[in-house]
Amino acid sequence: MAAPSPSPSSKTKPWDLHPALSEDRLRLCARLLANARRDAIALANEDLGDDAWSVGCRAFSFSRHRLQRVAEQKTYPWLRVLDEGMAFTFLIGTGADAVPVRFFRGDAEAPTARTLRRLEQESQQLTLALGDRAETGLMFRMAVETDTKGHVSRVVFLACEGTTDEPRPVCAWPVPLEMPEIERAGRMAQLRLIPDDGYQGPQVSEAASRAKGGRRKAILG
Numbered sequence: 001m002a003a004p005s006p007s008p009s010s011k012t013k014p015w016d017l018h019p020a021l022s023e024d025r026l027r028l029c030a031r032l033l034a035n036a037r038r039d040a041i042a043l044a045n046e047d048l049g050d051d052a053w054s055v056g057c058r059a060f061s062f063s064r065h066r067l068q069r070v071a072e073q074k075t076y077p078w079l080r081v082l083d084e085g086m087a088f089t090f091l092i093g094t095g096a097d098a099v100p101v102r103f104f105r106g107d108a109e110a111p112t113a114r115t116l117r118r119l120e121q122e123s124q125q126l127t128l129a130l131g132d133r134a135e136t137g138l139m140f141r142m143a144v145e146t147d148t149k150g151h152v153s154r155v156v157f158l159a160c161e162g163t164t165d166e167p168r169p170v171c172a173w174p175v176p177l178e179m180p181e182i183e184r185a186g187r188m189a190q191l192r193l194i195p196d197d198g199y200q201g202p203q204v205s206e207a208a209s210r211a212k213g214g215r216r217k218a219i220l221g
Contacts (some may be wrong), residue, residue: 012171014140014157018129020093021140021157023176025078029092030155030175032070033103033144036062037152055150056105063103063144064088087119096128101140108143108156108172113164115141136161138170152177 014021040059044050067090071079082100083089091098100122104115118126118139126134143156159171 012159012173014159014171014173017138017140017159017171018093018097018099020078020097020099020129025076025092026142026157026173026175027177028070028076029067029079029090029101029142030157030177032066033063033142033155034152034177036066037105037144037146037150041150052150059105059150060088082125083119083121089119089122091125093129098125099129099140100125101142103142103144105144105146107145108158111141111143111158111160111167116160116164116167118164137163137167142175 013023014026015023037059040055040062043058044055064084067079067088068081068084070076071081071090078092078094078098080091080098081089082091087102089100089102091100093099102115102122104111106112106115116139118137122139123134126138130138138159138161141158141160143158145153145156147153155175155177157171157173157175158169160167160169162168
């Protein structure tokens, strides 16, 4: 495991590295990733054999699909997909200045060499977006950190330079998953519940749940 050292300066923010990496954009991406894992856990069924591995695979697939769906809706024209495969890579920004970002589940302070490996498409896009700065090996990741039960504890935007074996972190910014304070009726109000991208997650009505249970009993005999 490649452990970045020394620690990055807390003063460096993502938008200091590239203007496309604004707080509102990173908030949206982090929220999509957090809610995708939430749904994967909600659908897990230990009685049928689900475990941490299967939930992790589903969380990755859900996260990939969620980002793809929002990108295809074009509600946020700055969000696009560069690589739809297992090395899923999405773009933040517009035109040639769009920045490639990948996500992983794990500790932001100890990403693996595999996590930090730059792919060909990613490297090409980084050269377009960063120019000479890309020669330092700069790359961008979003680390989805979880607790012992698999629930998201935080999402960290991570930027590293150097090689996969000797990465130098330049930014590790925990993305706020709560909505910022807003002005309401002359007073500040903190919105604790953040809206999703329009999808409410896996919800089944009581009647549908009973019907599903009945079909399962019939199948099992």
